[in-house]
Each structure stands twice: as structure tokens, then as C-alpha cells.
Amino acid sequence: MAKRNSKTFTPSAPLTANPSSQLSEKDLQALYRGMVLVRLLDEKLTLLQRQGRIGFYGTCTGEEAAVIGSAFALQPQDWIFPALRQGGAALWRGAPLRDYLAQLFGNAADPLKGRQMPVHFSDRRIHQVSWSSCIGTQLPQAVGAARAAQLRGDPTVVLAYLGDGASSEADFHVALNFAGVWKAPVVFLCQNNQWAISVPLSRQTASAGIAIKAEAYGFAGMAIDGNDVLQVYEATRAAVDKARVGGGPTLVEAVTYRISAHSTSDDPSRYRDESITAEWRQKDPILRFRRILEERRLWDASIELSLNTSISQEIAEALRSVERLPAPALDTLVTDVYAAVPAHLQEEYADLERLIKERI
């Protein structure tokens, strides 16, 4: 266990299941690969941003266990309402890497048609919804989707991610309240990385952590070691299983640390003591999981090398296939505002087309 934040709430409702003991070697290796993919992707894409090839990026460094461990607890029919750092969950659940990268470039291969900044990926095929930069808005929506599944009698659970900063938003409290009243099949997964850009958790809330807030809304909250991928999986899996059989919502607080900057537009040395960051680097979730794998003879230096090589190649190939594609078609400026382009918008678009023609 990583050292808990001293204000972290101690779970009042102990988990009963211990499914990770049943994980196969293949599962363990897949989890490790999923985390390493996120790490290598983040490194590569940060580099791309520094080179001016993409406009923006937000990494998940140090928080890979919280994302991959929780996504692993879902079934294919389950939905994800993500926050900023859950692109890895989409990839884990089968979103094509090529689509994910094309979204960063906002080009003709972008499934979102170049309509959003990088890292706002979504993919309907895997039920991962489009994220909003306005913090916390996804939470009541997640509860609504869960309520809809409940009304339809579908065995579907919704996993809603948030950061610690989002716990200050009205939408957070609204969402927990509605979820509690409806006993909605939703799991809130708070990646408490202890920083909302420059504001530390101590200035975000006077509560003893995030998980305790669930108690006020009539359901269980639990704080877990967010850098232990197996613990994240077990806790999320128990919460997901409970929600699926009508047991209602759970708030899981995965305590972790934002090792890198908030985004490529941010410089944390301006507002925090980076010696603490260095301490958290020692608790790196990938290194810790690697030790477990090593004990079980599922990891060694040569496995690491070939894994790194294969993932790096995969990323390089996907990048090559999308980077140089043209911008989205001009008419995507006005399509999808409505199901059909209304007359006034057709007129505005005709003006643009005419101007472009005249310039040529």
C-alpha cells in the first residue's frame, strides 16, 4: 500500500469479493500491457505536442492503475462517462488506437470530425461518451444513463470518472444525490491525484477525503490505494457487481498523485514542491505491478524490452497512418449541429463556399 493521504477516509463498508486472486496470468499480463501502453503513449504524445504536431495533451502519468484497473472491471455493455485522463480506458475497451490518435490531430480520420481539442475522445461502439472540459458535467449524465438502464431492465452499469477538483462542483453533489435516491447502477471513480491544476486537495475540501462524501447521499464510499492496479480492480469490480444486481451506487476514491503537469500548458514547479512528486515517483503503479509480476515470473528485462518495442511500433505505425491526413471535409463545419442542416445554416455555409471559390 502506498502511504495514504492522512485525510483519506477509511472504508466503512469492506469489500467482500476478492476477484483478483482469480485473475489469470493472461489477465495480469494484459493489465500490465494496458498500463504501459498509456505510459508510452503519454510520453510520445507529450513529445508531439512539444514539437508542435498536436496542439494540446494531458497525460495520465502515475495514474495508469486507476484507469486501467477500473476499466478492467467492466463488461462490454457497460458505459463510461470519462473525465480528462481516461483515454486509456477507451483503448483498453477496444477503441482503435488510430481513431484515438486521429482525434488528437482533428483530421479527416477523426471520428469526432475535428470538432474538439485533443483528449476529448469518445467512441459509441464501446459506450464511452464524449467528455466535457466543464468539470463534473458528466456526473449527472452518468446517473441519468444508469437510471435509463435501470428503467429498461438492462444489466448495464455506468462508470463515471472524476478528479478531486470535480468534487467541488454542484454537478458532483447533484449526481450523488440523484444516484442515491434512485439507487442507480452507477460507480463514481474519483481519481484523487491531489491537484486540480494548481490547487491542492486541502484547499478543495474540508472533508476527510472524497469517499466520505458518499455517506451523506446514502451509499458507500471507499478510499483505496489508486496506485495498486489489483486493488483498484477489486474495489471497482465489487462496486460494479453490486450495482449490476440492484445494490445501488458506490463512490470509489482511488488515491494517487499527478506526477506530471495538469496538461502541456501547465508548469507545476510554479506552485508545488516537486520533491513530493519525486516521492510519488517511487510509488509508480507500473513499477509496483512489475514487482508482483516478477515474483510470479511474468516479467523480466527481456519481456519488458519486447513489450516496449511492440507497443512503440504500434504507436509509430498508427501515428504514421493518420498524421498526414487532410483536415475534415469543409461541410463538417455545419453538419451534426442538428440531424439535418437547417435553412439558415445552409445559407451561412453557401456564403463560405462562395468566398472560398472567389479566392481561387
Added chain:
Amino acid sequence: MPTLNMIQALNDALKVEMRRDDRVVVMGEDVGVLGGVFRVTVDLQQEFGSERVMDTPLSEGGIIGTAIGMALYGLRPVPEIQFADFIYPAFDQIVNEMAKYRYRSGGQYTCPMVIRTPYGGGIRGGHYHSQSNEAYFIHTPGLKVVIPSNPYDAKGLLLSSIRDDDPVIFMEPKRIYRAVKGEVPEGDYTVPLGAAKIVQEGRHVTLIAYGAMMQETLQAAAKAAEEGLQCEVIDLRTLLPLDTDTVVQSVKKTGRCVVVHEAARTGGFGAEVSAILMEKAFLDLEAPVRRVTGFDTPFPYSLEHYYLPDANRILSAIRETAAF
């Protein structure tokens, strides 16, 4: 054909559509057991149960935020915001989320839902029960904004709105909820979105209005007729997308136009109509487009009848426009 008031017509529309489509759910504050503070959802919970007609916790942001999630999942929610004045806590969910899901997800996700909300003054409701805040929503690409003025249109427009694949703000003129009655067909029929209606033909001045202001506008048109001024009266019915052709054709014929709304003037929908006429009918205009609107003040309590446009203010504008 039964004669219904607007509340009965809206209630009938909800029943028709809930029977036809089991994806339709109604939700909001007091809409279930009580049947809504204005009784628009009365008897629905008895027929459709408390899962399809949900009394929610008291949170407008929560009502709209969760309704969005339901719409994403595949339901057709019809949330009620008890008074349009209460809608602002849900504003972010409406303008950034509901209105933008289709666009921002590249067409992967859509939000087919209808927010019903009573709006407008004249009921001694003061600032928090009287506002006409349609302009905020008209300025939001991705939304449709519908405002009926009579029971027949109310039912037909609500049915069209629920069946529409895009989110609709459906604003109900509560001042005439019960005051205006009319024949309403039983069962299913629709009034198309995006189509204005010429309520009365005329050749001197075009009057454009919607919602509760149709009553005042028609009274003003009757008084003007006594003075020999034949007004063409247009009920917009859908403000976004606007039926520009009907408006422009009428003004090309009359050359004169008065726009009426009870919302504050600055940045109100009258400004948009006026600008469209400048762009599309400039050479046909014989007089400046006149606006008769609420004042640029918060909605007042004691003096609301000075704030609201009435037939006399509209008549005065008609006379001046005709004489220009």
C-alpha cells in the same frame, strides 16, 4: 372535437406519446403525484407509473443533467422545469452539453429530449415566476426553441418536439394556460417545427408575435382594422429554426413590420427578426421595423402591466409604422 385549454391539450399530447412510445419518460419537480404545479402532467403517473413519471429531487441542474444521460442511453425524456425563471442552474447542461452532444461527438451521440417550461408574465409572479428568457436559448446552436400560443398548436407542436431527434426547449405561455380554449383533435396529429402560421392576412402592416403575446397582438390588429389598417398577423410558433420565408414574404408584401415580445428589448428576438428583414427585405421596407417589447429591466412585480406589451402599445406602434 373536444374544446380544451392549453393545459389539457399538453396533458393529452403527453398521454398520446407515452402510449405510443415507451421510451418517453416525464420527470421534474412535483410532476408525479401532484401532476405538476400547473397540472400539465396530471394523471400521468396513475397511467404510466412512477418509473416513467418521476418526481425528482429539487435540482434543475440534476433534472436536466440526468435527462441528458437518459437521452444518450436511448430514452426520450421530457423533463419539466417548473418555471423558466428556475432554469439557470441547468444552463451549462443545456447549452454546453445537451445542445452540443451531436456536434462534439461527431454525430455519435444525440440528445433527443424536450424541456417543457412555463414562461412569461401577467400572473403576478414577480421576477422569479415571470421571465421570458427565450433569447438565451435562441443564441445556442444545437437547440430548437418552440413556443405555442393556443391549445391546438400546443398539442401538435409538443408531439413533433418529442419525436424530433434534436433537443427542444418548449416554452409554455402560462398566462394563457387556462384563459385560451380551442378545439383540439383527439389522438395523434402533429404541427411541424420550423413553420410559422399566418393567423390573419392583411396588406398594410405585418405583426409578428408568439406565445401569450398573440392575444394582445390580435386585439391590436382588430383595433387597427377599425381604423382601416389591415394587419397581417404571423404566429412564429418555432423561434429556432425560424421560418424566415414566411416572415420575409409577408413583409415584402406589406413593407411594414412590428415585432412583439414580452422579453426585454436589448438582444431580444425582435432584434433578430429586424436584422433578418434588413438583410432580406431592405428594398421593400417602407418604414423602420418596430419592436414592442418588455423593458430592459428586471421583471417587476407591482407594475407588471406597464412592463408587458398590451394591445394599446402595439396599436400605437402599428399607427406610427403605417404613417411613417
